[in-house]
Amino acid sequence: MLAQETAAHRAPPAAREATEAPLSALFTAVGARMQFARNSEIYGEGEPAEYFYKVVKGAVRTYKLLSDGRRQIGAFQLPGDFFGLEGGDEHRFSAEAVSDATVLLVRRSLVTSEADRDAGIARELWRLTASGLDRAHEHMLVLGRKTAQERIAAFLVDMARREKTAALIELPMSRLDIADYLGLTIETVSRTLTQLENSAAIELPSSRRVVLRNRVTLDRLNA
Amino acid sequence: MLAQETAAHRAPPAAREATEAPLSALFTAVGARMQFARNSEIYGEGEPAEYFYKVVKGAVRTYKLLSDGRRQIGAFQLPGDFFGLEGGDEHRFSAEAVSDATVLLVRRSLVTSEADRDAGIARELWRLTASGLDRAHEHMLVLGRKTAQERIAAFLVDMARREKTAALIELPMSRLDIADYLGLTIETVSRTLTQLENSAAIELPSSRRVVLRNRVTLDRLNA
DNA sequence: CGGGATATTGATTGATTTCAATGTGAGTGG
């Protein structure tokens, strides 16, 4: 196949970016593995940002609270996702394990000093942060302008994309987590999932399992 | 050329000179000045990200659209703010001038190659992106969990902080822009401003001018 | 001074929240 031939002729590593994901490599090489039980705090808003994190297993939520307890989850981190990449030296939101989770930690000062020496790491750090910003923008559109049905559809399609399993989604989080991510109540999340099931867009074998039955319908809700 | 001069003057890695804002300096030194008329497009979502931008004068909005025209403004950029710092090579949202605006542009490839050479630039690029992410998180809390009054209060307090003028805010944007930023309608924005005026929290000498009369009330709405 | 865009105000509707009750399922101990 032509593609394979092309690959064989590729320039030597030195000419290209030798290590495609040097930050990931750094985590693999020197990251400390740590376990967090379901619902336990990984760090809190306002604490000094001492480490950078990468999810190995399980899921993590990052969120902000209002004084009266209202919560907005900004993102869910799944295996392979980084979090806590703060520019300042204080965490700007809190992080908790959604399910039992394994996380890799690397001391922030080590990452930044490596980034100063290795432009590849600096670039990856920036790219990762920028892609987080992009996802945040996308989620603002969801929170500011979409209906409950559209929010749920966006959430399900995104989860399906991130878990590689084509149609069956295993949700690591509760209805309350979903509600606090989508700016809804648990009742609305529940009702909307039921509606989508009644309209044959999805199937709910159990409360934590969702089968996407009609992607066209779901994608239309995402336009 | 500037890039070479900078490289020539740089101290060896051991000497950690703290150039305070090397990216800003780069914009000042080599940025192309460009004017944009009110409501004109600076770039569109999906276009190749060829430049990085910094507002000199006026205001800029970055936003995303749904296919039916619903709009979510992710942020307003005021003088001194950067925008378009994309990690990928495509713009992920659109940018327009809110008012007549002067903007500095620097070619993205120049910034990234400078960042590869100069860790200070790379660090600033990352820090700026991270602070954008932080503001996005904060705004998700507004969009997902706050009432109309709280959204308006958050907006006014933020604008007051960004314009240095203590109490009098000059709004560069229309009610529609504010509505699309806060996830409300123009009617709700208008009514809520009137309510806040009636409760003596603010004063509205004209539709584009707001005087913060009672910060305590406004700050309480932000808790 | 006129006219179109922008903003305010009013009346009503409607989507989502709130309040309330019931259902379900996983883990525990008898």
Added chain:
DNA sequence: CCACTCACATTGAAATCAATCAATATCCCG
């Protein structure tokens, strides 16, 4: 193995906040 329990989820009815529909009102700007 089953009953029990507690957390979580679903469903129903009513209330509410903001959206929509509809008139003015006001402000620029030529």
